[in-house]
Amino acid sequence: xxxxxxxxxxxxxxxxxxxxxxxxxxxxxxxxxxxxxxxxxxxxxxxxxxxxxxxxxxxxxxxxxxxxxxxxxxxxxxxxxxxxxxxxxxxxxxxxxxxxxxxxxxxxxxxxxxxxxxxxxxxxxxxxxxxxxxxxxxxxxxxxxxxxxxxxxxxxxxxxx
Amino acid sequence: xxxxxxxxxxxxxxxxxxxxxxxxxxxxxxxxxxxxxxxxxxxxxxxxxxxxxxxxxxxxxxxxxxxxxxxxxxxxxxxxxxxxxxxxxxxxxxxxxxxxxxxxxxxxxxxxxxxxxxxxxxxxxxxxxxxxxxxxxxxxx
Numbered sequence: 001x002x003x004x005x006x007x008x009x010x011x012x013x014x015x016x017x018x019x020x021x022x023x024x025x026x027x028x029x030x031x032x033x034x035x036x037x038x039x040x041x042x043x044x045x046x047x048x049x050x051x052x053x054x055x056x057x058x059x060x061x062x063x064x065x066x067x068x069x070x071x072x073x074x075x076x077x078x079x080x081x082x083x084x085x086x087x088x089x090x091x092x093x094x095x096x097x098x099x100x101x102x103x104x105x106x107x108x109x110x111x112x113x114x115x116x117x118x119x120x121x122x123x124x125x126x127x128x129x130x131x132x133x134x135x136x137x138x139x140x141x142x143x144x145x146x147x148x149x150x151x152x153x154x155x156x157x158x159x160x161x
Numbered sequence: 162x163x164x165x166x167x168x169x170x171x172x173x174x175x176x177x178x179x180x181x182x183x184x185x186x187x188x189x190x191x192x193x194x195x196x197x198x199x200x201x202x203x204x205x206x207x208x209x210x211x212x213x214x215x216x217x218x219x220x221x222x223x224x225x226x227x228x229x230x231x232x233x234x235x236x237x238x239x240x241x242x243x244x245x246x247x248x249x250x251x252x253x254x255x256x257x258x259x260x261x262x263x264x265x266x267x268x269x270x271x272x273x274x275x276x277x278x279x280x281x282x283x284x285x286x287x288x289x290x291x292x293x294x295x296x297x298x299x300x301x302x
């Protein structure tokens with residue numbers, strides 16, 4: 001049976017961390033595939049706006065979402081996370097106003113991110129089906145379809161609320 | 162690579178988390194009001210004389226939330242706003258920012274040793290992690 005440690009050892013996934021408030025401890029776990037982490041690195045490059053009077057940049061939104069997730073704070077179902085389709089071994093989506101992140105829950109409170117993209121791109125090109133199929137294929141290749149995947153599709157199945 | 166630190170810089174981090182916290186608080190209060198008093202967004206919109214979709218977009222982050230609209234929303238929900246700027250206070254036992262953290266290691270079984278006060282006089286503090294797996298990942302990093 002494949003374990004999370006084995007996936008990390010063979011570089012299939014890596015831990016993702018953000019700087020947390022000094023009083024906070026990581027109460028949830030977040031992982032990403034190499035492809036997702038490369039995307040995240042690109043996103044971080046444009047994170048410091050020279051001048052900005054308006055709202056958060058995509059990178060700021062993702063940092064805030066990750067901080068909320070890792071700190072164990074509540075996430076708003078549908079607005080911040082939801083399953084793509086109500087099915088066994090579902091693929092899940094983490095959401096910010098401008099960004100969509102797709103992956104699955106290895107276990108409760110433990111998410112692995114596989115794809116990230118701008119919300120407009122995802123919606124304009126209807127990428128949901130393609131991401132869902134690609135993630136299911138990746139899980140089969142990694143041999144984790146049954147062993148490291150939350151079966152349920154209710155919010156309480158994937159997050160301690 | 163065993164871990165990746167998503168670092169967007171201090172300025173961006175502060176901005177993004179402040180904006181997120183304000184929106185989160187609005188969503189929380191609205192959900193509570195809706196559950197207790199049946200106060201839907203439509204009622205807020207009528208009270209403020211604006212479209213419900215605008216409130217929805219403001220709360221979801223798809224539309225700008227000005228100080229004026231924040232004050233209006235709080236008024237419509239019959240809430241007061243508390244706002245304060247204060248100096249950060251360092252307390253013993255709390256996490257240190259990554260850049261100021263000269264050395265972090267783990268004990269063999271449980272608990273994390275943190276050395277504070279830079280490279281000078283070092284004080285060891287023990288913190289019991291909420292999740293042992295967190296420590297395991299740091300060890301392997």
